Amino acid sequence: xxxxxxxxxxxxxxxxxxxxxxxxxxxxxxxxxxxxxxxxxxxxxxxxxxxxxxxxxxxxxxxxxxxxxxxxxxxxxxxxxxxxxxxxxxxxxxxxxxxxxxxxxxxxxxxxxxxxxxxxxxxxxxxxxxxxxxxxxxxxxxxxxxxxxxxxxxxxxxxxxxxxxxxxxxxxxxxxxxxxxxxxxxxxxxxxxxxxxxxxxxxxxx
Numbered sequence: 001x002x003x004x005x006x007x008x009x010x011x012x013x014x015x016x017x018x019x020x021x022x023x024x025x026x027x028x029x030x031x032x033x034x035x036x037x038x039x040x041x042x043x044x045x046x047x048x049x050x051x052x053x054x055x056x057x058x059x060x061x062x063x064x065x066x067x068x069x070x071x072x073x074x075x076x077x078x079x080x081x082x083x084x085x086x087x088x089x090x091x092x093x094x095x096x097x098x099x100x101x102x103x104x105x106x107x108x109x110x111x112x113x114x115x116x117x118x119x120x121x122x123x124x125x126x127x128x129x130x131x132x133x134x135x136x137x138x139x140x141x142x143x144x145x146x147x148x149x150x151x152x153x154x155x156x157x158x159x160x161x162x163x164x165x166x167x168x169x170x171x172x173x174x175x176x177x178x179x180x181x182x183x184x185x186x187x188x189x190x191x192x193x194x195x196x197x198x199x200x201x202x203x204x205x206x
Contacts, residue, residue, distance in 0.1 A: 079142075
């Protein structure tokens, strides 16, 4: 368990460490990144590094949680609380927010989706992903016609977690094959996730 900074000076060190890790993710394969290299890039001692992040996995865990928080904020901005949007259209928007975020944040794409040629995605933070998926489910329930069509039966807590995993898995496969999320990959992910949501709606409506 990493220590949380209690003073501004400590907080600045954490920021420098996370910034250094982001830069290194773009420059080096993840297996070549060590806590020593991160500390040197951040300009902090190894003692400071280990105080806040005992291992590089703790650094990546903190970065992943930060990326999910940013995604959550972007999704909150996407949904209009004044409308009750058709859920197909809303989910296509969610997919677009994800794609746009990963395109503009290459370190997040590398960390969460992987690199071109990689056999699998690099890193995941299940707890952080679960919270993000829960927020997406709440947004879909409040601001779309999803629950209305499903006869008012709210989705299970883990339902949108599966939907998000389908989307990120397909995005990851596209990145590992093409080095980016192509329009074709985005379309495939959108169709697959909407089909999964439709199956739930049709099941609950029958």
